[in-house]
Amino acid sequence: MDKDELKRRAAAQALEHVRDGMQLGLGTGSTAKHFVELLGERVRAGLNVVGVPTSEATRADAERCGIKLTTLDEIDHLDLTVDGADEVDANLDLIKGGGGALLREKIVAAASDRMIVIADESKLVDSLGRFPLPIEVIPFGLAATRRAVLQVLATAGCTGELKLRPGKDGHAFVTDGGHWILDAHLGRIPDAPRLAQSLCAVPGVVEHGLFVGMARTVVLAGAAGIRTIERA
Numbered sequence: 001m002d003k004d005e006l007k008r009r010a011a012a013q014a015l016e017h018v019r020d021g022m023q024l025g026l027g028t029g030s031t032a033k034h035f036v037e038l039l040g041e042r043v044r045a046g047l048n049v050v051g052v053p054t055s056e057a058t059r060a061d062a063e064r065c066g067i068k069l070t071t072l073d074e075i076d077h078l079d080l081t082v083d084g085a086d087e088v089d090a091n092l093d094l095i096k097g098g099g100g101a102l103l104r105e106k107i108v109a110a111a112s113d114r115m116i117v118i119a120d121e122s123k124l125v126d127s128l129g130r131f132p133l134p135i136e137v138i139p140f141g142l143a144a145t146r147r148a149v150l151q152v153l154a155t156a157g158c159t160g161e162l163k164l165r166p167g168k169d170g171h172a173f174v175t176d177g178g179h180w181i182l183d184a185h186l187g188r189i190p191d192a193p194r195l196a197q198s199l200c201a202v203p204g205v206v207e208h209g210l211f212v213g214m215a216r217t218v219v220l221a222g223a224a225g226i227r228t229i230e231r232a
């Protein structure tokens with residue numbers, strides 16, 4: 001079975017948790033896009049929900065699918081966010097941001113009563129870090145921020161290259177918030193909660209892709225079927 005079909009199956013499973021009247025966070029990426037499309041089918045069949053998209057790409061998809069949208073300024077909480085991930089470990093900690101939407105994804109997940117992560121089983125890892133960790137930074141003072149991030153990484157026992165993510169035009173990739181992304185190629189992150197905390201303290205760092213303690217449920221689709229892991 002191809003990976004995209006597995007992603008769609010994980011998305012379909014998460015849809016089982018959606019109830020009429022819910023306020024939903026809508027994730028970003030190819031797996032989350034399946035969820036938005038499947039949700040759209042239910043909405044067109046009469047389901048009444050409202051969504052907050054985590055990126056301009058997801059906003060466009062949700063609008064195309066006929067899903068009513070709102071903002072976190074208009075409502076005070078979300079019942080459920082469904083989003084993808086680049087890596088998931090056994091503690092249900094995540095690396096996210098491969099699609100560059102980590103900042104809005106984290107704000108939306110933090111405003112949700114529950115976060116369900118949907119993925120194909122290849123995203124489950126023994127230790128986070130093989131996927132480059134996205135770190136969203138302010139363009140001003142990039143070199144200084146980069147030096148400070150390298151210092152924090154070294155203190156956390158991480159080594160590896162820190163690369164400015166390129167955009168399609170050859171210049172820096174620009175996030176929906178107008179920021180840039182440094183991708184940290186670390187191989188392995190020995191203590192993700194500690195690194196997550198230290199990165200937040202660097203001036204110029206807007207957010208990073210470590211989602212620690214945020215996912216309550218992970219739905220993994222594999223060739224043998226769907227596996228749902230709940231936070232203990």
Ligand code: 5RP
Binds near residue numbers: 083085
């Ligand atoms: C976007 C993300 C995505 O959830 C992550 O990159 C997974 O993407 P995909 O579902 O396409 O594998 O964090 O910022």
